[in-house]
Amino acid sequence: MTETGTLLTSLDCRACCAQVDPGRPVGVCPNCGHALLASYDLAKLDGKRWRASLPGRDATLWRYRELLPVGRAEAIVSLGEGFSPILRLVSRSEPGARRLWLKDDGGLPTGSFKARGMAVAVSRAHELGVRTLFVPSAGNAGVALSAYAARAGLTARVYLPERTPSPMKDGCRAYGAEVVELPGTLREVGAAARAREAKSGAFDLSTLREPYRVEGKKTMGLEIFEQLGAEGLPGAIVYPTGGGTGLIGMQKAFEELRSLGLLERSPRLYAVQPEGCAPVVRALEDGAAKVTPWEDPHTLAPGLLVPAPFASERILEAVRASRGGGATVSDVAIVHAMRTLAREHGVSASPEGAATYAGLDSLRARGAIRADETVLLYNTGSGLPFSIPELERSLASSVTVPDADH
Ligand SMILES: Cc1ncc(COP(=O)(O)O)c(C=O)c1O
Ligand SMILES: [Zn+2]
Known part of the structure; x- marks a missing residue:
């Protein structure tokens, strides 16, 4: 033992x-x-x-x-991550409406759920004697790695697309990580990072190319179970899907709880993706076993700009095993949802997290989620690094940021 x-x-x-x-x-x-x-x-x-x-x-x-x-x-390398609150959302226009929960990871260390995966992956790497780590990232994963590597006294290199917002780049540097800015999309940046690091001996923490970040994400499902209880679990969880680690992790949590005899019925998982980059939702609708890369991807939600997720077979398996599905949302609806969550509910949501609020309407309208079902939306990150007026201006001039996968 x-x-x-x-x-x-x-x-x-x-x-x-x-x-x-x-x-x-x-x-x-x-x-x-x-x-x-x-x-x-x-x-x-x-x-x-x-x-x-x-x-x-x-x-x-x-x-x-x-x-x-x-x-x-x-x-264990910890910054106190996890056990984030589950908040009840009560609509002002429909105060008596069905129960709607939001699990809010915006207050985790470094401001997003990426802290969960990095805390566990960095701890395990540290335990196994790894000294140097690297990750290609759209931002949040890089900031989280930088913080946990600093805490453990390890060296971190973060590969970011040149057009990553400055606060993310500065955030990584503030924790002492080396930031490598490369041209192109995250897809090209990831390939270049792995090529550059091939002989460096540094450990690759790219999404699902190592096994422990997803174990950290699994704790999202374990917490939902513990906080709401087996009887209080929602019928559906609506989750903003990029690389898909959260969906794989939550389904794994519910399967392990079932093996432990603690659960009979687990929530259906719904993947929400932006209309401009929805390879997982398309594959779910087509009945495909893996995704076909999305052409010309664009959205203002950086974490959802993943046109060809690495472990798509596992993502699709997880959603199907849960008997869930998918929905797409427009960027306009995402920004509108950010505003509503902030003004009506006091919740600062990232564009990714707000996408779940926007997606719920269409899931209910098509009957995928029944009106009387309890639903949990997952807010994966804080909205504070984002300016809603700036996002609205970028929508008005239809400036979207093309990018690619992990
Ligand atoms: C805030 C935020 N939400 C959601 C995602 C997508 O997460 P997953 O890999 O679990 O699909 C990301 C990934 O970068 C993110 O930064
Ligand atoms: Zn194999």
Whole structure:
């Protein structure tokens, strides 16, 4: 038994069924290059006793330490991430309306849910003796990596597209990370970063090209379960989808809770994407097993500008296993939702998080979500780095930012 009590046993490839030893740093499946996902020996845990022990633990995501990959408590690199609030949204125009929840990750360290994945991935890399890490990023993941690397005393390099907003670039530098600005879209930046780093010995933290960021994202599902209770779980969770780690992570959480005997019915997961870049929603509607890259992607929500997510088979599997679906929203509706969330509900949402509020209308209108169902919207980041008037001006002049994948 390790100090944390982690039940991690192996890293598994769902594409070729390979099993990989988790005892050393590893990226993708060495056989076939697909994403690896962590497996735990859940039979060793008494689900009910574990559930009962949770309220006495720290209010961070490390309270779920048995289901996280880190073995030594001293390797944990924490800024107090996790256990974000779930807020009730009451509409002024329909005060008696059905129950609507919003889980707000805007207050996490570095201002977004990326803290969850980076806290866990950096901790595990640190435990395994990695000294230098890199990530290609549209912004939030880079800032989060920079903060956790600083906290652990590790070296971080963040590769950003040249046109990334300055506050993101400055944020990474403020934490002491090396920022490499490259021309082109995130797709080209990611490829160039991996080529440059191929012989550097630095560890690649690109989305789903290493197995532990998704374990950090899994805590979104674990928290929703703990905070609302098995009986209080919403019928549907609406989630802003880019690289898809959140959907894969939440579905994994519900499957693990089910294996522990703590859950019978889990929420349906709905992927919301912008009309200008909706490869996951299109693949869901087409019944495809993987996405076809989106041509000419554009949206003002930077985290959703992912035209060809790396592990799309796993994303589609997760949504389908939950019996959920997808919806697209316009950029105009996203900015309108940012305003409404702020003015009517006091919630500062990122464009990505606000997209869920916009998507709910169309999901209800087409009957995917029933009017009497409880719904949880996931706000993945704070809106404070964004200026709503500037976003509106960019809409008026239809200046959208073309970009590409992870
Ligand atoms: C604020 C925000 N929301 C959502 C996403 C998309 O997340 P996921 O990879 O879980 O689909 C991102 C990714 O960059 C993001 O920064
Ligand atoms: Zn494989």
